[in-house]
Amino acid sequence: FAPQILQGKHVIVTAGGTRERLDPVRFLTNDSSGKMGYAVAAAAQAAGADVTLISAPTRLTPPEEVTVVSIQSTTDLADAVLARFPQADALVMAAAVADFQPLTVADQKIKKTADNDELILKLKKTPDILAEVAKIKKSQQVTVGFAAETQNLLANARQKLQRKSLDLLAANDVSQAGIGFNSDDNQVTFIQADGTSDQTPKTSKRVIATALIKRLATILETK
Numbered sequence: 136f137a138p139q140i141l142q143g144k145h146v147i148v149t150a151g152g153t154r155e156r157l158d159p160v161r162f163l164t165n166d167s168s169g170k171m172g173y174a175v176a177a178a179a180q181a182a183g184a185d186v187t188l189i190s191a192p193t194r195l196t197p198p199e200e201v202t203v204v205s206i207q208s209t210t211d212l213a214d215a216v217l218a219r220f221p222q223a224d225a226l227v228m229a230a231a232v233a234d235f236q237p238l239t240v241a242d243q244k245i246k247k248t249a250d251n252d253e254l255i256l257k258l259k260k261t262p263d264i265l266a267e268v269a270k271i272k273k274s275q276q277v278t279v280g281f282a283a284e285t286q287n288l289l290a291n292a293r294q295k296l297q298r299k300s301l302d303l304l305a306a307n308d309v310s311q312a313g314i315g316f317n318s319d320d321n322q323v324t325f326i327q328a329d330g331t332s333d334q335t336p337k338t339s340k341r342v343i344a345t346a347l348i349k350r351l352a353t354i355l356e357t358k
């Protein structure tokens with residue numbers, strides 16, 4: 136970025152897929168690679184922001200000079216975000232957060248037994264981090280979410296934006312091949328709080344991250 140549009144701003148970015156532990160050797164997770172979130176962290180840093188990247192385990196190397204906080208579960212992520220959000224100017228939730236977590240975590244490895252042909256896992260809903268953030272959000276703070284949809288992209292995304300009091304939502308259609316999870320490319324529809332939307336072409340996550348950061352900076356300016 137020629138002008139440092141986020142100079143002096145503190146931006147928190149979350150990335151990767153959370154891991155919900157079942158026992159000491161097993162967990163539930165999802166297909167998130169963390170690429171989108173890492174690209175957003177790099178773009179925010181390039182725009183002059185002081186960046187905290189809260190990351191679930193990924194294979195990626197974080198951008199230099201970014202403060203990295205490593206987490207595993209949704210509960211860890213919620214704690215890390217809620218502790219830091221009050222000091223931040225903006226939060227970009229690019230992490231693919233589990234919707235459910237095991238009701239209990241076994242202390243020992245779950246065993247198969249001769250009479251045990253089925254195993255029923257009981258799961259409970261995870262806390263909705265953005266909904267919790269919405270409760271403590273100040274008017275000058277900006278929150279950005281991601282939405283992975285497979286149908287009714289715009290309608291679902293607009294609802295999500297309102298429900299989570301977001302300023303910006305990047306929605307992508309994960310049913311399309313070659314974009315989204317694990318891919319280097321993505322295509323998103325940006326939806327703003329006023330309901331307006333625009334779609335990016337299919338392009339690299341780096342280009343999409345830059346477009347997102349530009350919008351975030353504009354929203355911060357007008358607050």
Ligand code: C5P
Binds near residue numbers: 261262263266282
């Ligand atoms: O409702 P849905 O999971 O589709 O919303 C996606 C957005 O909400 C993402 O930005 C994700 O990081 C965030 N999220 C969250 N807490 C959850 C689930 C998702 O903050 N428990």
